[in-house]
Amino acid sequence: MKKTTNKPALIPKMYCSLFGHDFQVSKKVTLHVKEYTCKHCKKELTTNSNGNLTELTPKFREINAILERIYNSRTERLKRKTITSSIC
Numbered sequence: 001m002k003k004t005t006n007k008p009a010l011i012p013k014m015y016c017s018l019f020g021h022d023f024q025v026s027k028k029v030t031l032h033v034k035e036y037t038c039k040h041c042k043k044e045l046t047t048n049s050n051g052n053l054t055e056l057t058p059k060f061r062e063i064n065a066i067l068e069r070i071y072n073s074r075t076e077r078l079k080r081k082t083i084t085s086s087i088c
């Protein structure tokens with residue numbers, strides 16, 4: 001009898017509870033805030049305002065989206081400023 005290669009969804013969670021999560025950066029929000037996803041169970045974490053890792057709840061996703069927007073507009077402005085000052 002052939003073994004099926006399709007693993008049930010429970011296995012990655014079991015793997016993580018046995019060996020621990022394997023988080024990889026899935027998104028850079030700012031220089032200090034990043035979002036992480038576990039390779040095995042897809043659990044998501046993010047850096048909170050204290051610099052600690054916390055579960056990526058919809059609330060944190062919202063906060064990160066705002067942070068990202070602020071961060072991007074600030075770096076955009078900085079870039080433009082540098083270009084202008086190098087021209088002058």
Ligand SMILES: [Zn+2]
Nearest residue numbers: 016021038041
């Ligand atoms: Zn995991």
